[in-house]
Amino acid sequence: MRSWEEDPLLRAEHLTMRFGGLTAVDDVSFAVGRHDITALIGPNGAGKTTVFNCITGFYKPTEGMIELRQPDGQIFRLEQLDDHDINARARVARTFQNIRLFQGMTVLENLMVAQHNVLMRASGLTVGAILGLGGFRQAEKDAVDFARYWLDRVNLTARADEPAGELPYGDQRRLEIARAMCTRPLLLCLDEPAAGLNARESDALNELLYSIRKQDDIAILLIEHDMSVVMRISDHVVVLDYGRLIADGTTAEARNDPRVIAAYLGVPDEELPVVEREVGL
Amino acid sequence: MAYFLQQLINGIALGSIYGLIAIGYTMVYGIIGMINFAHGDIFMVGAFIALILFLALLSLGVTMIPLALLIVLLLAMVLTAVWGWTVERIAYRPLRESFRLAPLITAIGMSIVLQNFIQVAQGARVKPLQPVVTGGYTLFTEGDFAVNLSNIQILIVVTTLVLMTVFWLIITRTALGRSQRACEQDRLMAALSGVNVDRTISLTFVLGAALAAVAGLLYLLYYGVIDFYIGFVAGIKAFTAAVFGGIGSLPGAMLGGLIIGLIETFWSAYFTIEYKDVAAFSMLAIVLIFFPTGLLGRPEVEKV
Numbered sequence: 001m002r003s004w005e006e007d008p009l010l011r012a013e014h015l016t017m018r019f020g021g022l023t024a025v026d027d028v029s030f031a032v033g034r035h036d037i038t039a040l041i042g043p044n045g046a047g048k049t050t051v052f053n054c055i056t057g058f059y060k061p062t063e064g065m066i067e068l069r070q071p072d073g074q075i076f077r078l079e080q081l082d083d084h085d086i087n088a089r090a091r092v093a094r095t096f097q098n099i100r101l102f103q104g105m106t107v108l109e110n111l112m113v114a115q116h117n118v119l120m121r122a123s124g125l126t127v128g129a130i131l132g133l134g135g136f137r138q139a140e141k142d143a144v145d146f147a148r149y150w151l152d153r154v155n156l157t158a159r160a161d162e163p164a165g166e167l168p169y170g171d172q173r174r175l176e177i178a179r180a181m182c183t184r185p186l187l188l189c190l191d192e193p194a195a196g197l198n199a200r201e202s203d204a205l206n207e208l209l210y211s212i213r214k215q216d217d218i219a220i221l222l223i224e225h226d227m228s229v230v231m232r233i234s235d236h237v238v239v240l241d242y243g244r245l246i247a248d249g250t251t252a253e254a255r256n257d258p259r260v261i262a263a264y265l266g267v268p269d270e271e272l273p274v275v276e277r278e279v280g281l
Numbered sequence: 282m283a284y285f286l287q288q289l290i291n292g293i294a295l296g297s298i299y300g301l302i303a304i305g306y307t308m309v310y311g312i313i314g315m316i317n318f319a320h321g322d323i324f325m326v327g328a329f330i331a332l333i334l335f336l337a338l339l340s341l342g343v344t345m346i347p348l349a350l351l352i353v354l355l356l357a358m359v360l361t362a363v364w365g366w367t368v369e370r371i372a373y374r375p376l377r378e379s380f381r382l383a384p385l386i387t388a389i390g391m392s393i394v395l396q397n398f399i400q401v402a403q404g405a406r407v408k409p410l411q412p413v414v415t416g417g418y419t420l421f422t423e424g425d426f427a428v429n430l431s432n433i434q435i436l437i438v439v440t441t442l443v444l445m446t447v448f449w450l451i452i453t454r455t456a457l458g459r460s461q462r463a464c465e466q467d468r469l470m471a472a473l474s475g476v477n478v479d480r481t482i483s484l485t486f487v488l489g490a491a492l493a494a495v496a497g498l499l500y501l502l503y504y505g506v507i508d509f510y511i512g513f514v515a516g517i518k519a520f521t522a523a524v525f526g527g528i529g530s531l532p533g534a535m536l537g538g539l540i541i542g543l544i545e546t547f548w549s550a551y552f553t554i555e556y557k558d559v560a561a562f563s564m565l566a567i568v569l570i571f572f573p574t575g576l577l578g579r580p581e582v583e584k585v
Contacts, residue, residue: 116460
């Protein structure tokens with residue numbers, strides 16, 4: 001049995017999302033393994049970001065369900081949770097294709113916002129913070145330490161007090177991942193994290209993702225267009241085309257799947273009839 | 282000189298009250314981009330709550346003025362905060378994802394509702410309160426003109442300074458303040474970082490209303506009379522103050538409040554009292570021509 005079937009962290013079943021007459025995601029089912037890096041790939045408009053938006057509560061799926069299983073066995077139905085509960089209770093974090101940092105706040109503050117819930121609870125909805133109670137001070141100190149730990153991991157310690165909006169592009173990308181990690185997620189969803197990075201930054205990102213999986217044991221679900229990245233770091237590949245699931249397996253399987261080659265990589269005209277016959281069109 | 286100094290003192294006291302109300306406008310605008318026109322009336326409700334509490338305490342025989350003041354201050358803040366929370370919950374939250382003008386229209390509606398409710402419940406006549414904080418100091422006399430600093434003016438300025446400091450610390454140092462600023466910048470991303478956006482917005486209204494209650498209490502003590510209509514005029518002035526200082530900016534709201542208070546007082550003192558509002562609003566127009574985002578406002582950057 002494969003790792004993601006054995007111990008699934010997230011299971012999407014018959015996920016369908018319609019916008020008026022357009023079916024962006026059509027009856028898609030897949031699982032994300034608890035210890036895997038899972039890549040969600042497909043040509044432009046295949047419905048990858050829509051799947052992400054369903055998982056993180058931005059859209060409510062028209063049909064289907066998304067289950068997230070906690071380490072203690074508790075199961076959250078993500079399509080029924082409010083968006084902040086998806087992060088705070090089900091522990092799913094995400095980044096977007098475009099950078100969405102809190103630009104006017106400092107780098108450190110961005111990571112502190114991500115630990116908002118722990119601190120709000122510790123401060124008794126701010127009353128404790130005003131009175132300067134010990135419990136809140138300790139919680140605040142722990143939060144700063146955790147934030148500094150992640151700044152270290154993404155090499156941004158030196159820039160902790162700069163406004164996030166003034167960092168170079170590559171640093172902002174890594175800060176977004178650090179912010180997502182500061183919410184202490186079980187599942188980290190990254191929408192094209194390598195977009196716009198140069199080769200060196202892209203390598204550093206791969207290292208970071210690898211260490212998150214290995215060292216922190218956090219599952220990663222990522223959308224990525226750069227096939228070299230996908231093939232290098234992922235354990236499991238889910239391929240969408242026109243909103244449908246066309247392949248689900250290891251990188252090697254995806255690479256050799258004729259439907260994936262036809263849909264995603266494109267095939268020369270002369271081979272098209274052959275591929276179509278194999279695919280069954 | 283003495284006359285000028287006296288007006289300066291009066292202007293700062295009045296400006297502090299405007300500033301406290303202006304913070305409510307500016308915070309709500311900052312976090313949800315909406316002008317809460319009912320905020321002036323929340324201030325009026327706060328003044329009425331303070332009046333009722335004072336009368337209740339006096340009839341219960343609490344005659345120690347500092348104690349009575351403290352009890353009224355705290356209770357009025359809490360009770361008015363409940364009003365602020367309720368207005369947000371029933372009139373604004375259901376319309377949050379609606380078109381831009383919808384909350385503005387309900388805000389005006391809520392303003393009328395609050396005014397009429399108090400008019401019906403408390404009567405339309407002016408309500409007096411016997412002077413509670415009396416006395417003061419004569420700083421110096423020049424000829425036969427004495428410059429007075431009354432205790433109530435000291436109370437107003439000190440209370441305002443203390444609250445502003447506490448407030449500044451909440452916004453810059455606490456988890457609540459950080460999440461408010463995060464919601465200001467990107468509400469969706471804040472939610473995905475685990476911030477309960479609805480609750481944060483509610484708490485913003487609660488804080489604004491609590492400050493408005495303090496302003497209501499101070500207004501009541503300063504002028505000694507209130508009616509159901511004070512919220513309208515004070516609200517417009519405080520809103521002007523918020524725009525003047527740069528809407529969305531907390532120090533701006535305080536600065537704007539002080540400037541509006543000073544303009545009004547000085548205009549009344551040196552020119553004609555009938556035109557004091559004209560002076561304040563004309564000044565606003567002039568400032569906005571040269572500083573379109575207000576004195577301390579940040580220029581709006583178009584999001585790409």
